[in-house]
Amino acid sequence: MWTRMDRYLGVEVIRGTRVASVPSQEGLKVWIVEPHGVWWCSCPMVPQGKRVEEQRRDVSFCTSVPASLGAIHDVARMDTKLWLATDRGLFVLRTPREGEKPSPPLRVSAIDATPVLSVAANSTAGIVAVGTDTKLFVSLDGGTSFHFFFCGFASEGGDVDANVTALAFDHHGDLWIGTPIRVQVLSIDTLAIIPLGGRQGLPYGNITCASSGAAYGGDMWLGTKHGVIRHQTSDPRALSWNYFNGPRWIPGYNVSDVLRLSGGALVGTEAGITFLAITTWTLAKKARHYQSIIYPRHDRYGLVANGYLTSFGDLRTYKKNNNDNDGEWTSVYLASQAFRYAATKDPDAKRNVWKHFAGMEFQNLVTGVPGLMARSFVKEGESYGPDGEWHNSTAYPGWIWKGDTSSDEMTGHLFVYPLVLDFVSETEEEKERVRKLIDEITGHLVDNGFYLLDLDGKPTTYGQWAPEVLNAGAVGFKDDRGLNSLQAVGYLVSAYRVTNEEKYLKALRFLVEENGYDINLVNAKMLYPSDINYSDDELMFFPYYTYFHAYKMMTEKQRQALPKNLHKRMEISIRRAWDKIIRYENASQWSAIYFASGAFDPEAGFGLDGSISTLRQWALEQIDWPVENAQRTDVILDPFLSRFGEPQALNLLSYAERIFMRWNASPFDLNRGSGFAEYDPSAWLLPYWLSVYHGLIVDVAR
Numbered sequence: 242m243w244t245r246m247d248r249y250l251g252v253e254v255i256r257g258t259r260v261a262s263v264p265s266q267e268g269l270k271v272w273i274v275e276p277h278g279v280w281w282c283s284c285p286m287v288p289q290g291k292r293v294e295e296q297r298r299d300v301s302f303c304t305s306v307p308a309s310l311g312a313i314h315d316v317a318r319m320d321t322k323l324w325l326a327t328d329r330g331l332f333v334l335r336t337p338r339e340g341e342k343p344s345p346p347l348r349v350s351a352i353d354a355t356p357v358l359s360v361a362a363n364s365t366a367g368i369v370a371v372g373t374d375t376k377l378f379v380s381l382d383g384g385t386s387f388h389f390f391f392c393g394f395a396s397e398g399g400d401v402d403a404n405v406t407a408l409a410f411d412h413h414g415d416l417w418i419g420t421p422i423r424v425q426v427l428s429i430d431t432l433a434i435i436p437l438g439g440r441q442g443l444p445y446g447n448i449t450c451a452s453s454g455a456a457y458g459g460d461m462w463l464g465t466k467h468g469v470i471r472h473q474t475s476d477p478r479a480l481s482w483n484y485f486n487g488p489r490w491i492p493g494y495n496v497s498d499v500l501r502l503s504g505g506a507l508v509g510t511e512a513g514i515t516f517l518a519i520t521t522w523t524l525a526k527k528a529r530h531y532q533s534i535i536y537p538r539h540d541r542y543g544l545v546a547n548g549y550l551t552s553f554g555d556l557r558t559y560k561k562n563n564n565d566n567d568g569e570w571t572s573v574y575l576a577s578q579a580f581r582y583a584a585t586k587d588p589d590a591k592r593n594v595w596k597h598f599a600g601m602e603f604q605n606l607v608t609g610v611p612g613l614m615a616r617s618f619v620k621e622g623e624s625y626g627p628d629g630e631w632h633n634s635t636a637y638p639g640w641i642w643k644g645d646t647s648s649d650e651m652t653g654h655l656f657v658y659p660l661v662l663d664f665v666s667e668t669e670e671e672k673e674r675v676r677k678l679i680d681e682i683t684g685h686l687v688d689n690g691f692y693l694l695d696l697d698g699k700p701t702t703y704g705q706w707a708p709e710v711l712n713a714g715a716v717g718f719k720d721d722r723g724l725n726s727l728q729a730v731g732y733l734v735s736a737y738r739v740t741n742e743e744k745y746l747k748a749l750r751f752l753v754e755e756n757g758y759d760i761n762l763v764n765a766k767m768l769y770p771s772d773i774n775y776s777d778d779e780l781m782f783f784p785y786y787t788y789f790h791a792y793k794m795m796t797e798k799q800r801q802a803l804p805k806n807l808h809k810r811m812e813i814s815i816r817r818a819w820d821k822i823i824r825y826e827n828a829s830q831w832s833a834i835y836f837a838s839g840a841f842d843p844e845a846g847f848g849l850d851g852s853i854s855t856l857r858q859w860a861l862e863q864i865d866w867p868v869e870n871a872q873r874t875d876v877i878l879d880p881f882l883s884r885f886g887e888p889q890a891l892n893l894l895s896y897a898e899r900i901f902m903r904w905n906a907s908p909f910d911l912n913r914g915s916g917f918a919e920y921d922p923s924a925w926l927l928p929y930w931l932s933v934y935h936g937l938i939v940d941v942a943r
Contacts (some may be wrong), residue, residue, distance in 0.1 A: 262796040269777040274322050279306040279325070280336065281343040306334065308341045311356070312910070315408075317369070319362035319383070320654040322370060322678040326357040326576060331371050331382065331810045332850060351387045351443060352378055358893025361408035361416065361548035368429060370416050377418060390427075390434070394422075400434055403424060409451035412459035419448025419463060423874070439874030444470055444484035444898075446874055462506050464496030467872060469508050469517075484873070484898050488554060488916060489866035491515050524856055524938060528929050531922035535574065535593075537923040543600020544617070545571040546921075553916045554864055563617040563625055564645070567606050569779070570596055570903075572653030574923035576660055578833055580930035583664035594665045597676075601654060603676060610634035610696065611811055612685020615652055632696055646694050647703035648780060651693060652683060655732050656783035659739065659790060687748045691729060708756040720769075724777055726752070726761035727814065730807070731784035735791040738799060763814045766822055778823070781829045785815050789838040812840035820845055827851030827893060829928035830904045832903065837935050849937060850927070852870040858896040859925050865901040867914035876911065883907060 273280040278493035282303040305747065311328030311370055318324070321336040325346060332346035337931040352371055359372035371378040371387070375394070378387040393399035407419030411803060416427040423438040423446040437443050441859065451462035452741075460473040468486030485491055485508075493512030500507045505518040538559050539545050544567045551558040564570065576599045582590035604614045614830075619625045621639045632645040662675040693704025706729040709715075711722045718725070752758040765781050788811055792800065800808075820842070832848040839845040870890070877891040889909045900906075900913040903924040932938040 247319060256273075260264070265790060272316070272336075273303070274313055274325065276312055277310075279310075279313070279323075279335075279346070280304065281306060283337075283339075292450055295376055295839075304715070306345065308346050310346070315357065315359045317362040319364045319367075319369065322362075322384070324371075324384075326360040326363055327369065328356040331354050331357045331360065333810075340781045341910075348656070349384065349387075351380075359405055359408045363410040363671060366414050368410070368414070368416075368430065369411075370408045370418075370427075372408050374404040377401050377427075378407050379416070381429075381431075383930070387431075389624075397619070398736060402436075406465070406859070407448050407451040409453040409454055409461065410455065411461050411656065412455035417451055417453075417461055417463075419451050421447050424448060424463065439876075442875055444468075444482055444873050444875050445486075450495055450498050450505065452501040452510055453497045453507075457503060459502060460501070462499045462501050464499040464508070465624065467494050467869075469496045469499055469506070471696075472504070478548050482875070483895070486870075487866060487868050488896065489860060489862065489864070489868065509760065519833045524853075524929060525752050525862070527856070527859075528926065530861060531863075531925055533744070534919075534922050538919065540596075542618070542620075543571075543597050545574045545597065545923060548919050549835070550864070550917045550919065554866065556919060559919060563619055564652070565629065566618040566642070566649045567615055567646070568601055568650040568654035570921065570923065571601055572657040572783075573903075574921060575601065576657045577926035577930045578666045579660040580927070580934040584930060584934040586913060587629045591665060593663060601657070601672075602678065602734045603637075604642075604650075605643045605681070607634045607637050608644070608696065610685075610694075612641065612681045612683075613693065613695070614646055614654055614682065616646050616650060618642040630695075641751065643702045646693060646695070647701065647723065648693075648706075649703075649776070651682070651686075651704065651732075652780050652783050655679065656787050657733060659735055659787065659794075662739065663790075663794060667831055673757070679739050680738055680742070681790045683732050686729075686732065687744060691748075691752075708758075708936055710751065711758075711761065712756060720767040720772075720774075721763040722815075723763065723767070724781055726758040727765045727781060727788075728784045730758055730762060731788040731791075732812075734803065735787050738791040738795045741799070750804055753785075753807055759804065759807050759810045763810055763817065765814055766818050768822065770879075772884045773907070774824060774884060775907045778828070778831060779905045781818060782834045785818075786834045787812070789840070808927040812838070814841065815840050819847070824851075824907050825893065827855045827896075828904060829853075829855045830924070830931070833928050833931040833935060833937060836937060847850050853938070855896050856925065856929060856932075860901070862899055863901065863919045863922050864916065864918050865914045865920065868898075868900045868912065870899060873911075879909070883910060887912065890941075 255509060270283045273282060280303045310325060310332060311327055313327050315326040316323060323333040323334040331349040331352040333349060334346045336344060337343045339935050354373040355378045357371055357373050359665045361370045365427055367383040369380040369384045373543040374411050375392050377392060390400035392401045392405060393403050394481045401418055402422040402425060405420060411417055414429050416429065418425045418427060423436065423443055425437045426437060445465045445467055448463050448468040449466060454460040460471055463470040468484055470482060471483040471492060491508050491510055492515060495511045495512030498509040506518050509515065538548055540559045546561045547564045548559045548561050551560060554601055558620040575594060578590045581587060582594060601810055604618065607616050607618050619641050621641060625631060625641060631641055632644055634640040634642055658675050658679050662672060666672045667676055687751045691707040692700040706725045710718050711725055724823040733745050733749040737749065766777060792808060815835060815838050819831060823831045829852040832852040835841055836847040871888050879891045883889045889907065890911055893908060900910055901920060903907065920937045
């Protein structure tokens with residue numbers, strides 16, 4: 242419950258009003274500073290249970306302070322003094338004694354530059370700082386005398402870069418100086434001015450305001466023309482700089498004021514006010530949060546569905562829709578639940594596994610062709626869009642399925658089924674249900690010359706793993722030679738392990754010994770600077786796990802039957818992929834798979850710190866909020882544009898501050914998002930539960 246205290250006091254607070262309180266045991270004593278006037282208010286507090294109108298009656302507790310100051314830009318309190326930064330100079334007011342009326346403010350003659358734009362005071366040290374367009378003034382004796390520093394202007398330099406727009410003292414007592422260019426810090430001990438710009442990690446310049454968290458752990462908050470910044474050093478695990486920019490964090494962009502409070506910061510922009518709360522969560526609590534997002538919004542007939550919002554950022558307007566890769570995205574969530582069950586034996590995880598396994602199983606059944614899975618399916622009468630090849634199901638009338646299935650689907654299905662078989666299936670009936678799918682899909686591939694054949698009997702556009710395609714440099718497959726070779730090998734080794742069928746071993750030997758697939762797969766990831774396809778990461782690391790998991794679960798006899806040098810080259814391949822490429826992305830999902838492979842160099846490591854950092858940073862909301870980062874001063878721009886012709890960074894930004902992504906997208910993209918979609922949280926859940934299962938994270942909720 243709250244009370245309009247301004248009306249109780251006898252004034253009307255308007256936009257731009259600032260409040261400075263004075264410690265008192267008797268009641269409320271406060272300076273209210275409006276853009277063009279000052280009030281001194283002294284009144285008893287409203288007794289609990291008594292109405293404001295009854296307490297106040299016709300008594301006015303506020304006295305207008307007679308002054309002609311012009312616009313008031315900033316205020317600061319030091320003990321019994323109130324400092325006012327105004328168009329006409331720096332003025333000081335003294336808190337009146339009990340029963341006295343406030344005296345008119347006195348102009349501080351030592352400040353000879355106008356207008357005064359900012360003021361800050363450190364009561365403990367008795368220091369006052371005053372900012373103008375041309376000078377920064379600092380008093381070390383409580384305002385009796387001032388020393389000044391010149392501000393730079395245009396091509397003419399100065400001690401301070403430019404006109405002072407914000408001032409605040411940090412928990413060390415040093416003065417933070419905001420300008421339109423960057424931040425500088427004045428050491429009160431030495432009076433040395435230290436720059437803080439992009440090279441020092443400042444995400445953005447053009448500072449508009451500042452607020453110190455000296456009383457709340459020692460952080461500093463900076464408002465800018467493009468978001469709000471937090472600097473902290475109290476938590477050694479955290480980044481020193483945090484940048485809250487755009488509608489994921491704040492309404493609007495131009496921050497007019499920021500106030501550090503207990504538990505967070507109050508941020509005002511041209512579009513409204515928000516409170517950024519600082520809370521501490523365990524990763525286990527975060528996992529429970531993401532788990533709650535799946536149902537009911539992202540469950541569509543057992544498939545994990547994308548969704549769109551008909552109103553910007555409003556989850557109440559969520560609508561489900563189908564996607565080209567419903568099977569792949571479902572496999573990511575299904576795998577997370579398989580690892581969750583393997584690690585915890587939580588019956589909820591087991592229910593989720595079989596629910597979504599049934600959805601993926603139906604993708605195979607609905608086509609009526611053993612081994613051919615649908616991209617997606619809908620019920621008759623539901624909208625499915627104009628794109629793609631859609632077929633009425635003859636096997637299950639009343640359903641419509643999407644064809645021209647790609648390697649994305651194949652990879653997802655054959656990645657997750659062995660996990661369900663080994664971690665969740667308990668009865669022979671359950672095991673056979675899973676083995677049947679692995680056998681049918683891989684058998685379809687082998688029986689059709691390493692092609693995935695569509696309903697018309699022709700290979701699908703991207704379902705091709707045949708030597709005459711990959712080794713002949715067929716159009717569209719030159720850069721997929723290593724990737725598709727890796728996939729084919731992973732599929733076959735897994736199917737051989739699960740079924741012990743000789744035809745899979747024979748097919749594997751044909752591809753490796755006669756067609757060099759073991760050499761092809763060493764360079765699975767292609768890296769042309771302007772055409773790096775991050776979808777390939779998913780299509781590469783899932784088959785890595787498929788292979789290494791199968792190798793681990795094989796009998797010794799099966800291992801001995803594999804082609805010579807295959808395992809060695811798989812280890813070389815994943816080491817190259819992670820150590821020389823993925824290492825710099827702090828990609829939790831791929832780092833966990835690299836660890837699970839056992840192929841990593843113990844001295845080089847597998848990126849555990851970066852992986853945990855990413856899980857910590859990942860935003861709680863899965864809305865694809867619009868994010869702009871190309872303007873940042875801490876970004877090192879890549880001279881090459883992305884494969885979509887957009888600017889990209891060379892350095893990795895915090896995952897909390899960049900666009901929403903799954904692990905098939907570039908972590909170096911700078912600008913994207915619409916605010917009209919919400920994605921499922923599997924991109925976080927899978928690396929988390931994969932890490933818990935393999936002992937990299939202790940799930941404290943267990």
